[in-house]
Amino acid sequence: MFKVLKVDHVGIAVKNMAEAKRFYTEVLGLTVQGEEVVEPQKVKVCFIPCGDSELELLESTTPDGPVAKFIDKNGEGIQHMALRVDNLQAALAELKAKEIRLIDEVPRYGAGGASIAFVHPKAAGGILLELSERQ
Numbered sequence: 001m002f003k004v005l006k007v008d009h010v011g012i013a014v015k016n017m018a019e020a021k022r023f024y025t026e027v028l029g030l031t032v033q034g035e036e037v038v039e040p041q042k043v044k045v046c047f048i049p050c051g052d053s054e055l056e057l058l059e060s061t062t063p064d065g066p067v068a069k070f071i072d073k074n075g076e077g078i079q080h081m082a083l084r085v086d087n088l089q090a091a092l093a094e095l096k097a098k099e100i101r102l103i104d105e106v107p108r109y110g111a112g113g114a115s116i117a118f119v120h121p122k123a124a125g126g127i128l129l130e131l132s133e134r135q
Helices: 017-027 066-074 088-097
Strands: 004-013 035-038 043-050 053-060 077-085 115-119 129-133
Touching: 004 066, 004 129, 017 043, 017 053, 053 066, 066 077, 088 115, 088 129
Parallel strands: 004 053, 077 129
Antiparallel strands: 004 077, 035 043, 043 053, 115 129
């Protein structure tokens, strides 16, 4: 059995990373800690620690990327919520055994060196739920 350890981060889709970062740093006084491009997901990400969790700003690197499609459909805003788990492989096996609809049945690389997998929004009350395991 796997355990959910905490809310790891909240993913926020933005059109302009620089503008979004200014709000969180200059207005809210938070500090950016890490930025990277995750090519397979066609996204540039920026992490902003906030208490025991983080905000993850997501800017699409291509017009056809998942974040760009999300913004086209829903506008900017919360795109996903990530929960940190102690064992991602066990979590996926258990969810699959419970017939929970998954987007990823095997872990993939996520920003910040995490192993991640997504649960389908239709299985999680309309929320795109990311499961994350960090070493």
